[in-house]
Amino acid sequence: MIAILGIKLGDPAAWVFLAFAAVTCASALVVAASRNIIYSAYALLLTFFGVAGLYAFLDADFIAAAQLLVYVGGILVLILFGVMLTHKIREIKLSNETTNPIVGAAIAGFVFLALAYVSLYTNWDVVDRPASPTTGEIGKAFVGKYLLPFEASSVLLLGALIGAAYLARRDKEKA
Amino acid sequence: MHPLLNFAHDVLPFTKNWPDWILYGSLVFIVAFGILNTLVAPLTGISTYIERRLAGRAQYRWGPNRVGFRSMLDALPITRGIAKLGDMQPFKFIGSKIPGGLLQFAADGLKLFTKEDIIPAQADQLLFRGAPYVILAGSFAAFAVLPVSFHFRAVNLNIGIFYILGISSIVVPGILMAGWGSANKWALLGGMRAAAQIISYEIPVAIALMTAVMLAGTMNMADIVETQRSGYGMEKAGMLGWYAFRYGGLMLVPFVIYFIGGCAEVNRTPFDLVEGESELVAGYHTEYSGFRWSFFFMAEYSNMFAVGAIATTMFLGGPLPPYPVQFTESLFGPMGNLGMVLRFGEGFFWFFAKSYFFVLLMIHMRWTLPRYRIDQMMHLCWKVLIPIGLVWFVLMCGVKMVRMEMALPPEKDAVAEVHK
Amino acid sequence: MRYDYVGVLIYMVLAVGFVLIGMTAQKYVSKFLRTNKPNAEKLSPYECGEEPVGGTSIRFNIRFYVMALVFIVFDVEVVLLFPWARVFTELYPFYRMALFWDMLIFVGILSLGLAYIWGKGDLEWVKSFRKHLSPAEQVARKPSKKEAA
Numbered sequence: 001m002i003a004i005l006g007i008k009l010g011d012p013a014a015w016v017f018l019a020f021a022a023v024t025c026a027s028a029l030v031v032a033a034s035r036n037i038i039y040s041a042y043a044l045l046l047t048f049f050g051v052a053g054l055y056a057f058l059d060a061d062f063i064a065a066a067q068l069l070v071y072v073g074g075i076l077v078l079i080l081f082g083v084m085l086t087h088k089i090r091e092i093k094l095s096n097e098t099t100n101p102i103v104g105a106a107i108a109g110f111v112f113l114a115l116a117y118v119s120l121y122t123n124w125d126v127v128d129r130p131a132s133p134t135t136g137e138i139g140k141a142f143v144g145k146y147l148l149p150f151e152a153s154s155v156l157l158l159g160a161l162i163g164a165a166y167l168a169r170r171d172k173e174k175a
Numbered sequence: 176m177h178p179l180l181n182f183a184h185d186v187l188p189f190t191k192n193w194p195d196w197i198l199y200g201s202l203v204f205i206v207a208f209g210i211l212n213t214l215v216a217p218l219t220g221i222s223t224y225i226e227r228r229l230a231g232r233a234q235y236r237w238g239p240n241r242v243g244f245r246s247m248l249d250a251l252p253i254t255r256g257i258a259k260l261g262d263m264q265p266f267k268f269i270g271s272k273i274p275g276g277l278l279q280f281a282a283d284g285l286k287l288f289t290k291e292d293i294i295p296a297q298a299d300q301l302l303f304r305g306a307p308y309v310i311l312a313g314s315f316a317a318f319a320v321l322p323v324s325f326h327f328r329a330v331n332l333n334i335g336i337f338y339i340l341g342i343s344s345i346v347v348p349g350i351l352m353a354g355w356g357s358a359n360k361w362a363l364l365g366g367m368r369a370a371a372q373i374i375s376y377e378i379p380v381a382i383a384l385m386t387a388v389m390l391a392g393t394m395n396m397a398d399i400v401e402t403q404r405s406g407y408g409m410e411k412a413g414m415l416g417w418y419a420f421r422y423g424g425l426m427l428v429p430f431v432i433y434f435i436g437g438c439a440e441v442n443r444t445p446f447d448l449v450e451g452e453s454e455l456v457a458g459y460h461t462e463y464s465g466f467r468w469s470f471f472f473m474a475e476y477s478n479m480f481a482v483g484a485i486a487t488t489m490f491l492g493g494p495l496p497p498y499p500v501q502f503t504e505s506l507f508g509p510m511g512n513l514g515m516v517l518r519f520g521e522g523f524f525w526f527f528a529k530s531y532f533f534v535l536l537m538i539h540m541r542w543t544l545p546r547y548r549i550d551q552m553m554h555l556c557w558k559v560l561i562p563i564g565l566v567w568f569v570l571m572c573g574v575k576m577v578r579m580e581m582a583l584p585p586e587k588d589a590v591a592e593v594h595k
Numbered sequence: 596m597r598y599d600y601v602g603v604l605i606y607m608v609l610a611v612g613f614v615l616i617g618m619t620a621q622k623y624v625s626k627f628l629r630t631n632k633p634n635a636e637k638l639s640p641y642e643c644g645e646e647p648v649g650g651t652s653i654r655f656n657i658r659f660y661v662m663a664l665v666f667i668v669f670d671v672e673v674v675l676l677f678p679w680a681r682v683f684t685e686l687y688p689f690y691r692m693a694l695f696w697d698m699l700i701f702v703g704i705l706s707l708g709l710a711y712i713w714g715k716g717d718l719e720w721v722k723s724f725r726k727h728l729s730p731a732e733q734v735a736r737k738p739s740k741k742e743a744a
Contacts (some may be wrong), residue, residue, distance in 0.1 A: 013293025016601065016604075038299070038355060038652070040303070042302070042305075042348070042352065045309075047344075049345070053604075055602075056600040057600070061332065061334045061600070063599075064341075065334050065337045065338050065339065065340070066337075066674045067341075068344055068345065069337075069340055069344055069673075070667070070670055072341075072344050072345055072347075072348065073341070073345075073347055073374060073377065073670065074344075074663070074666060075667065076348055077347050077348065077351070077370055077374055077663055077666075078664065078667060079605055080348060080351050081367070081659055081660050082660065084363070084655070085655045085659065085660055098575070125177065126709065133333035133334070135334055135394060135677070135678050135681050136678075136682055136685070138678040139678030139680075139681045139682030139687065141699075142675070142679055142682075142691075143679065143686060143690060143697055146627060147697065149699055150675065150697070151697070151701060151704075153671075154675075154700070154701045154705055156670050157704075157705060158704050158707060159670055160668050161668045161705075161709075161711075161712060162708060162712070164661070164664035164665065164668070165661065165664075165712045165717040166663040168717070169717070200601060200605065204605050207620070232723065244744065288620075288625050288628075289625050289629045289634075291630050291631055291633075292629075293633065293637055294618050294638075295638050295639065295641075296635070296638035296639065297639075297640065304618075307618075308614050311610045311611075311613065311614050314610075315606060315607070315609070315610035315613075316606045316607045318606065319602060319606045329738075331599055337677055342603075357640075357641040359642075360640075361640075365654060369657050370659075371663070372660050374662070374666045375662055378667070378670065381670075381677075383675065385680045386680075388680045388681060389680035389681075389683050390684070391684075392685055393681065394677070400673045424624075434709075458640065462640055462641060466619070466621040467618065468615060469617075470617070483630065503635075550719075551682040553658075553662070553718070553720045554718075557665075557713075557718045561709070565706060568702070569698070569699060569702060571742060572695060572698060574685065575684065576692075576695055579684065579688075581689050
């Protein structure tokens with residue numbers, strides 16, 4: 001398996017990669033399988049951290065920090081607030097019910113195999129270049145090639161902001 | 176080749192045979208270990224000593240003045256003589272200045288170490304025990320990129336300041352962990368308040384730092400320091416080159432926004448409503464006691480220092496001295512290796528002096544200002560700091576644009592050049 | 596560059612190790628120095644020495660959640676603007692004013708959002724519900740203490 005992926009065990013970098021991958025996968029499993037919803041949320045912290053580590057490993061430094069800033073600092077805190085604001089959530093013993101384990105496992109296994117096949121047999125565009133700072137490249141893309149998506153994302157954010165504010169209002173005030 | 180590796184190969188020739196990753200790993204480990212044990216832990220102690228002495232002054236009492244230097248001198252017969260000599264007339268001005276209480280923090284550490292470790296019966300063991308790890312890891316990791324002296328930092332990241340913003344956001348889930356794990360309603364309330372406050376103030380802080388990044392054109396902490404050497408048309412401008420004083424003082428506004436936001440991010444007065452003792456006992460670490468509690472304490476004081484250090488790096492030139500650098504360069508330059516050490520010490524001194532200025536300012540604010548209410552705090556963040564920060568960001572872009580326009584050839588020529 | 600991130604990892608591992616060593620020492624070394632006599636009162640939640648009242652299921656202000664939602668939007672804005680700020684001075688000679696307008700449109704659209712939620716009172720921590728009632732209702736209903744809080 002490891003040989004197929006082309007990971008050389010003599011290379012210490014491979015061990016760092018494997019450690020991050022293991023942390024990400026194991027904590028993702030805890031997110032799905034834990035019976036305590038707060039543990040699920042905190043396992044998500046490790047998952048996000050592991051993913052950030054993988055980004056850093058791929059020399060995508062800006063994305064790695066953005067991952068921490070937005071997902072750990074924002075999304076995870078939002079999830080935790082959601083859990084903690086829920087009334088009497090401490091009394092609930094089982095938060096993740098397991099239904100249809102066989103069908104679920106079959107679908108998950110199929111998706112996994114499909115993804116594994118795609119990732120192994122696609123002709124990836126392998127770029128063999130020395131690691132370079134990515135922020136400048138991203139900035140150049142934002143003002144050049146991807147100018148429209150950059151501006152459009154601000155409209156998306158505006159929509160998200162207004163929607164969030166609207167949803168959080170009481171029904172009385174919505175009118 | 177990494178500069179740190181070159182340095183190691185020069186100084187310790189036998190390391191040339193080592194694999195790079197072992198050498199690099201052990202070097203960073205030594206530096207990080209050094210920073211943690213010679214800087215963060217004692218800095219916490221020294222900061223608490225300063226804080227308690229200043230608190231004593233502010234409240235017209237002494238503060239810690241027994242355990243420490245003076246009593247150490249009194250302990251042995253030989254040194255007791257020195258202490259007595261210091262009390263006599265010609266030296267009295269020194270003897271009366273020997274500070275007492277300097278080792279109070281070590282005594283306190285020992286006391287905390289021997290205290291009973293209480294975990295409330297209803298507490299969530301895993302979260303309760305895990306919170307100090309997350310909080311300390313988040314606040315200590317920010318130290319990795321601080322440029323402590325000229326060209327010296329353990330880790331050289333291209334995204335420097337952005338990395339600090341990202342990694343320090345790990346602290347917020349840690350605080351919620353402590354608050355929720357304690358199974359105490361004050362702790363939970365304090366944790367929620369702290370999280371809401373920290374995430375809110377991250378926006379003005381990030382906008383203020385972004386303004387400095389825009390002017391510098393880089394996010395690398397050491398490069399940002401280098402861009403502050405010159406300014407106002409001078410090659411070596413001394414303190415006029417620091418971003419806080421550039422552009423006729425316009426940058427003072429983002430600087431102040433950063434400092435206010437930084438105080439809020441480390442929950443210092445006037446933003447210490449997350450641990451307002453009159454309403455919440457001690458906030459999210461109410462249930463923590465003994466040694467376990469001391470890690471929260473350490474995280475708080477090292478965060479204070481980090482805020483000062485970031486403000487120093489981004490707006491006050493980091494290790495750059497306030498006088499033009501060529502002054503000491505010409506002095507230390509011919510000295511060879513000794514000169515290098517002296518220059519390193521110079522940068523180190525200024526970095527710490529400036530950072531400690533901010534720590535002192537925060538301590539002074541704590542004993543001067545009353546506490547905000549939560550609605551006032553949110554008002555300040557969302558309706559004052561963020562709008563001003565955004566407007567100032569656009570304004571500084573405009574100022575920078577005008578400056579660059581003056582330096583460039585007129586637009587018509589540039590267009591003609593392209594079409595040629 | 597990868598080296599540097601290993602350096603960051605070392606920092607975090609060291610911080611975790613610091614707490615771990617400290618807590619292990621606390622557990623095994625200071626065992627001989629300290630008391631360890633837990634009892635039911637010591638282990639109960641601390642509420643200033645009073646008997647604890649009720650559990651931790653307290654009702655929170657929904658504002659906490661709204662703040663987190665609004666925060667994420669502005670957080671993403673900052674993340675998207677950072678690369679722009681990084682390249683502004685570098686690319687200015689090529690794009691000139693256009694570069695400035697890029698940013699201004701982006702910030703302007705989001706300021707619109709900030710102005711909207713500001714005007715609608717979503718940034719208000721203490722909401723006065725009277726504002727949303729008709730003038731006649733406002734006279735009829737004095738806000739109770741619970742609402743004002």
